[in-house]
Amino acid sequence: xxxxxxxxxxxxxxxxxxxxxxxxxxxxxxxxxxxxxxxxxxxxxxxxxxxxxxxxxxxxxxxxxxxxxxxxxxxxxxxxxxxxxxxxxxxxxxxxxxxxxxxxxxxxxxxxxxxxxxxxxxxxxxxxxxxxxxxxxxxxxxxxxxxxxxxxxxxxxxxxxxxxxxxxxxxxxxxxxxxxxxxxxxxxxxxxxxxxxxxxxxxxxxxxxxxxxxxxxxxxxxxxxxxxxxxxxxxxxxxxxxxxxxxxxxxxxxxxxxxxxxxxxxxxxxxxxxxxxxxxxxxxxxxxxxxxxxxxxxxxxxxxxxxxxxxxxxxx
Numbered sequence: 001x002x003x004x005x006x007x008x009x010x011x012x013x014x015x016x017x018x019x020x021x022x023x024x025x026x027x028x029x030x031x032x033x034x035x036x037x038x039x040x041x042x043x044x045x046x047x048x049x050x051x052x053x054x055x056x057x058x059x060x061x062x063x064x065x066x067x068x069x070x071x072x073x074x075x076x077x078x079x080x081x082x083x084x085x086x087x088x089x090x091x092x093x094x095x096x097x098x099x100x101x102x103x104x105x106x107x108x109x110x111x112x113x114x115x116x117x118x119x120x121x122x123x124x125x126x127x128x129x130x131x132x133x134x135x136x137x138x139x140x141x142x143x144x145x146x147x148x149x150x151x152x153x154x155x156x157x158x159x160x161x162x163x164x165x166x167x168x169x170x171x172x173x174x175x176x177x178x179x180x181x182x183x184x185x186x187x188x189x190x191x192x193x194x195x196x197x198x199x200x201x202x203x204x205x206x207x208x209x210x211x212x213x214x215x216x217x218x219x220x221x222x223x224x225x226x227x228x229x230x231x232x233x234x235x236x237x238x239x240x241x242x243x244x245x246x247x248x249x250x251x252x253x254x255x256x257x258x259x260x261x262x263x264x265x266x267x268x269x270x271x272x273x274x275x276x277x278x279x280x281x282x283x284x285x286x287x288x289x290x291x292x293x294x295x296x297x298x299x300x301x302x303x304x305x306x307x308x309x310x311x312x313x314x315x316x
Contacts, residue, residue, distance in 0.1 A: 007302060015300045021290035022074065024065050029279040036279055040083055070283075079284035084276055090284045093269060098288065101258070101265035104181060105250040108189035109243065116193045117239060120200025121232055125195025127205055135197060147253055151187045151260045158183060168262040184261045188253055190244040199242050203235040210234075237304060244300035248293035 037054040038045075045053075054060050058069055073079070081091035123135040159167045166180055173180065207213065208231055216226045255267035262268070266285050273281035 010298055010301045014162060014294045015240030017294045018291055021287060022071055023067070023284045023293075025283045025290075026070055029283055036083060040087075074284075074287060078289075080280040082273075082281055085277050090280045094266065094279060094284055094288060097264055097266045097269050099218065100263055101251070101254050101267055102292075104184050104188060104257070104263070104265065105247065105254055107181065107185045108250050109190045109192065109247050111185060112192035112196055112246065113243060115189075116196025117200050117232075117236070119193075119197045120239075121204055123197070123201040123229065124208060124225060124231075124235075132201075135201070139194040139197040142190045142197075145190065147191075147256050148260065149186050150190055151183070151257065152182050154186060163214060169264060180261075180263075184254075184257045184263060187260075188250055188257050191253070192250065195246060196239055200235065200239050203238050207231050207235040240300060244297040247296045251289045251292060 012107040033182070037050055037057055037059055040057075041050045051060075058066050061069075077091050081087045081089055082093065093211050119135050119139070123132045126132045155167055157167045165182055166175060169180055208227075213226065215228060217228050221230070251267075254265060255271055257263070258265040258267035259271050266289070270282060272278075273285065
């Protein structure tokens with residue numbers, strides 16, 4: 001009963017977070033300079049046309065009513081139309097571009113988990129030795145090097161000098177899609193890999209000093225089983241928590257990476273929308289990425305009691 005109550009509270013807090021995100025995006029767009037109706041109508045439009053467009057957009061209504069309409073339509077997946085070009089439906093833009101962003105972010109997260117947990121475990125086992133110091137040095141570099149510095153370095157070596165990978169996305173791909181995603185995924189995964197490496201090492205070092213590990217050693221448990229089943233299994237919990245927040249970082253970090261590699265994702269579209277003040281696109285992109293971040297963290301909160309009996313027993 002208490003476990004269900006705890007999960008319900010997490011769902012409630014997640015819902016409140018989504019409401020807060022919707023309020024921020026709504027008012028930020030309202031405070032943005034420029035008049036959307038005038039932008040759509042054009043400078044030469046007469047007053048009647050201008051007022052009709054304002055009415056169609058709901059700009060003649062008070063802000064509480066506009067906010068309720070905005071949330072109601074957003075829940076149904078209706079984010080309006082873009083202000084520019086062919087005035088494409090925003091939900092169509094999201095459907096075309098979200099898969100690319102999710103593919104890059106998820107691939108980068110999986111790569112960070114595999115490499116970060118592996119290196120952190122090895123560093124903890126080889127604590128204070130050369131291997132440990134080398135891994136710590138590399139992880140420090142990974143934390144300090146920003147994406148906009150790493151991206152041109154990778155492009156120079158792998159695309160320009162060795163000619164192994166394409167530089168940027170192309171309208172007509174000349175190679176399998178995988179080759180176009182390798183550099184963006186590597187760029188995006190560096191920082192979370194370094195963070196997970198350091199966190200796994202710290203948690204693993206602390207776990208290996210616990211009494212149950214010494215008991216396992218005294219019983220003659222094989223090293224591989226002891227490190228993986230007894231050590232890593234107990235040390236992995238804070239790492240799983242960090243994965244949730246790191247995934248949110250990857251979604252926002254993809255904005256820079258997608259722009260650098262000209263990827264047709266939601267990140268590059270958001271940057272373009274900010275430059276042109278395309279408010280419906282900005283609102284939808286921010287709301288969708290914020291919702292994804294909240295849902296990922298809710299999933300992590302639900303997984304932790306399943307993995308750790310101590311958390312589950314404290315809530316039951």
